[in-house]
Amino acid sequence: MNARVLSGRPVAAAIQSQLSADIDELLRQGKKRQLLIVAATDDPSSASYVRTLQRFGGQTGVTVTVADLGPDASEIDIRTVLETASADENVHGIILQTPLPDGASISGLGSAIAVEKDVDGANPASLTRLLAGEACFAPATAAAVVELLDHYEVGLAGRPISVVGRSLVVGKPLLHLLLNRDATVTVAHSRTADLAAATGTAAVVVAAAGRAGLIRAAHVAQGSVVIDVGTNFDDAGALVGDVEAGSVGAVAAALSPVPGGVGAVTTALLFRNTVYGLPDPSGSPSLPAAAGAVL
Amino acid sequence: MNARVLSGRPVAAAIQSQLSADIDELLRQGKKRQLLIVAATDDPSSASYVRTLQRFGGQTGVTVTVADLGPDASEIDIRTVLETASADENVHGIILQTPLPDGASISGLGSAIAVEKDVDGANPASLTRLLAGEACFAPATAAAVVELLDHYEVGLAGRPISVVGRSLVVGKPLLHLLLNRDATVTVAHSRTADLAAATGTAAVVVAAAGRAGLIRAAHVAQGSVVIDVGTNFDDAGALVGDVEAGSVGAVAAALSPVPGGVGAVTTALLFRNTVYGLPDPSGSPSLPAAAGAVL
Numbered sequence: 229m230n231a232r233v234l235s236g237r238p239v240a241a242a243i244q245s246q247l248s249a250d251i252d253e254l255l256r257q258g259k260k261r262q263l264l265i266v267a268a269t270d271d272p273s274s275a276s277y278v279r280t281l282q283r284f285g286g287q288t289g290v291t292v293t294v295a296d297l298g299p300d301a302s303e304i305d306i307r308t309v310l311e312t313a314s315a316d317e318n319v320h321g322i323i324l325q326t327p328l329p330d331g332a333s334i335s336g337l338g339s340a341i342a343v344e345k346d347v348d349g350a351n352p353a354s355l356t357r358l359l360a361g362e363a364c365f366a367p368a369t370a371a372a373v374v375e376l377l378d379h380y381e382v383g384l385a386g387r388p389i390s391v392v393g394r395s396l397v398v399g400k401p402l403l404h405l406l407l408n409r410d411a412t413v414t415v416a417h418s419r420t421a422d423l424a425a426a427t428g429t430a431a432v433v434v435a436a437a438g439r440a441g442l443i444r445a446a447h448v449a450q451g452s453v454v455i456d457v458g459t460n461f462d463d464a465g466a467l468v469g470d471v472e473a474g475s476v477g478a479v480a481a482a483l484s485p486v487p488g489g490v491g492a493v494t495t496a497l498l499f500r501n502t503v504y505g506l507p508d509p510s511g512s513p514s515l516p517a518a519a520g521a522v523l
Numbered sequence: 524m525n526a527r528v529l530s531g532r533p534v535a536a537a538i539q540s541q542l543s544a545d546i547d548e549l550l551r552q553g554k555k556r557q558l559l560i561v562a563a564t565d566d567p568s569s570a571s572y573v574r575t576l577q578r579f580g581g582q583t584g585v586t587v588t589v590a591d592l593g594p595d596a597s598e599i600d601i602r603t604v605l606e607t608a609s610a611d612e613n614v615h616g617i618i619l620q621t622p623l624p625d626g627a628s629i630s631g632l633g634s635a636i637a638v639e640k641d642v643d644g645a646n647p648a649s650l651t652r653l654l655a656g657e658a659c660f661a662p663a664t665a666a667a668v669v670e671l672l673d674h675y676e677v678g679l680a681g682r683p684i685s686v687v688g689r690s691l692v693v694g695k696p697l698l699h700l701l702l703n704r705d706a707t708v709t710v711a712h713s714r715t716a717d718l719a720a721a722t723g724t725a726a727v728v729v730a731a732a733g734r735a736g737l738i739r740a741a742h743v744a745q746g747s748v749v750i751d752v753g754t755n756f757d758d759a760g761a762l763v764g765d766v767e768a769g770s771v772g773a774v775a776a777a778l779s780p781v782p783g784g785v786g787a788v789t790t791a792l793l794f795r796n797t798v799y800g801l802p803d804p805s806g807s808p809s810l811p812a813a814a815g816a817v818l
Contacts, residue, residue: 335655355654356647359695360630386716394702400654403698403710407689410714412721415698419705421681425724426707 229477232523234455234484236372239379240492243500244288251289251503262291263347263502264313267325268301268332274325280495281323290499293319303332307340314342321347321502335396347501349401358404363506370402372493373434373455374409376484382432382453382523385410390427392416392443392470393436398457402434423447435470445475453523455484459491482523524772527818529750529779531667534674535787538795539583546584546798557586558642558797559608562620563596563627569620575790576618585794588614598627602635609637616642616797630691642796644696653699658801665697667788668729668750669704671779677727677748677818680705685722687711687738687765688731693752697729718742730765740770748818750779754786777818 251261263285265278278294285292295309306328313319322345324337338350346354349367357364365371377384389411393399399415406413416426418437427433427447435443436457448454458470469486477483484490546556558580560573573589580587590604601623608614617640619632633645641649644662652659660666672679684706688694694710701708711721713732722728722742730738731752743749753765764781772778779785 352651352655353647356651359650359654360647360691386714388717388721396655400699400702404695407695407710407712410712412709412711412715412717414707414709415702416707417702417705419681420707422683422707426683429720 229474229483231454231477231480231483234376234380234453234482234489236376236484236489236492239376240496242379243375243493243496244284247288247290247496247499247503254503255289260291260318261289261320261503262293262318263321263323263499264293264295264319265323265325266295266297266306266309266313268297268299268306268329269325269327270299271327274327278325281498284495284499288499290502299329301329301332303329303337306332306337310337310340314340314345319345320505321345321498323348323498324350344506347498355396355401358401358408361408365501365506366401366405367397368494368497368501369398369436369457369490370405371497372490373402373436373457374405375493375497376455376490377432377453380453380482380523382482384432386412387431388412388414388429389432389434390414390416390430391434391436392423392427393434393438393457395436395438398436402436437470439470440468441470441472443471443476445472445479448476448480450479451481452479453482454480455490456486457490458486524769524778526749526772526775527777529671529675529748529777529784531671531779531784531787534671535791537674538670538788538791539579542583542585542791542794542798549798550584555586555613556584556615556798557588557613558616558618558794559588559590559614560618560620561590561592561601561604561608563592563594563601563624564620564622565594566622569622573620576793579790579794583794585797594624596624596627598624598632601627601632605632605635609635609640614640615800616640616793618643618793619645639801642793650691650696653696653703656703660796660801661696661700662692663789663792663796664693664731664752664785665700666792667785668697668731668752669700670788670792671750671785672727672748675748675777675818677777679727681707682726683707683709683724684727684729685709685711685725686729686731687718687722688729688733688752690731690733693731697731732765734765735763736765736767738766738771740767740774743771743775745774746776747774748777749775750785751781752785753781 282292313322322341341351343353346365349365354364391399394417403413424447432453433448434455440460456469456471460468462468467487577587608617617636636646638648641660644660649659686694689712698708719742727748729750735755751764751766755763757763762782
């Protein structure tokens with residue numbers, strides 16, 4: 229593997245360091261920041277992620293509260309908790325964990341989360357704002373891709389970027405985040421007839437299709453930047469992305485791996501959103517769009 | 524020019540013919556269909572378009588009513604009319620004309636149009652539904668592009684399609700209409716560094732940037748299908764599209780011109796939406812996605 233590894237850890241650490249300093253100052257002023265996690269599941273991977281969030285909160289000084297409604301909660305129960313938290317001035321960010329109980333849908337319940345506290349972009353109104361270029365939170369995984377590209381000074385404006393995957397939580401919001409940053413965006417997916425044609429000339433390829441080994445050397449241009457957003461599990465139960473890292477790493481200039489890539493950045497962004505609130509309509513990139521392409 | 528001309532007129536005529544027959548039957552049952560146009564402008568091009576809609580309504584048997592509020596109407600006045608019409612069971616479609624008076628915004632007022640009567644997709648909630656693949660009306664110009672491609676049996680599923688332009692009324696909704704039909708979609712725009720690279724290998728190029736002469740022969744593949752959605756006016760005041768028809772027509776297999784292309788289809792779709800109501804979530808293509816590529 230010749231590609232530079234674009235690790236998410238220093239990106240997350242930079243965010244965490246800034247957050248810790250600012251939270252210390254807020255606490256000195258008597259101002260707490262609270263992230264509420266609403267869970268209605270006994271799924272072990274949800275529980276594991278909740279622990280990750282609690283650990284990050286403990287390290288940064290953000291209060292993390294879990295409303296554990298159990299796997300039998302009704303949609304009305306969940307909605308009531310979300311609406312109450314939306315109106316509670318002591319709650320600054322709200323996350324609704326999945327999976328949800330049978331009959332409850334994330335799109336239906338997301339609308340109960342106030343847009344200015346919707347730190348993971350679950351409210352359809354947040355997506356509408358994203359399309360219109362208005363202040364909003366995008367789903368954190370999609371935002372983490374842009375954050376990681378910014379951190380490593382990968383230019384976006386004017387450049388061809390291919391997103392593989394069209395989910396409502398990653399591919400579609402990411403497409404609009406990239407368009408808002410003036411990238412030329414191609415969206416490929418499971419029905420794309422010629423995947424290599426859709427990705428092979430892109431300066432940046434983002435793999436978010438949810439299929440292990442989908443992106444191989446033949447799919448990426450020499451010298452391109454490849455961001456793996458896949459979360460798949462191999463036969464041994466290990467987390468693997470969508471990118472065949474060995475072969476792609478020999479062609480690409482840089483590769484963000486799974487694990488160790490966007491995942492950690494996603495977590496950090498949920499907290500940054502909780503602490504600082506809605507970004508300005510430009511999406512407040514950590515670098516100006518004109519910063520140019522280092523990679 | 525060797526390219527086949529993809530005229531909008533037979534597409535509109537086919538829709539109008541179906542509508543007329545169905546309206547006759549509805550009228551026999553004592554059921555009228557009414558399209559309400561809300562105008563708050565003395566702009567002559569708005570007045571001209573209103574006359575076009577009235578003529579189409581007269582030919583098909585759909586009642587077209589104009590609420591002319593004048594250019595000094597307040598945002599609250601306009602909103603009240605939209606809300607009243609949304610609740611009126613005798614109104615089946617609502618269009619809000621632009622331009623709007625100073626201080627009033629289409630995105631703010633669009634939300635006052637009931638989603639099931641929002642025949643031109645002006646309510647942000649309609650766009651949200653489009654992204655989620657739910658039943659909705661897309662902005663009629665974007666929907667007209669897909670209608671025209673379907674009419675001429677141009678295959679969409681799996682194929683590379685480039686949209687030039689990223690406006691909230693054409694480029695962005697069209698991108699999602701095409702994604703919902705399984706196309707591989709590239710969005711290029713004014714900041715795209717290499718436009719020919721973004722469009723030159725596409726099976727279909729849709730020009731919706733609003734810049735006369737933007738798309739020339741060098742931008743399109745031999746044998747491609749080119750749809751012009753531009754509405755610009757040349758020095759003599761004549762309507763011209765974004766495509767340099769002479770040079771592009773020598774390379775492309777087919778070209779939908781301006782004038783004579785999607786415009787007439789757009790008008791017909793506003794009436795089809797008014798008469799039949801919300802389409803099913805698949806977007807009710809007039810051809811199945813699997814119909815294959817005739818062009």
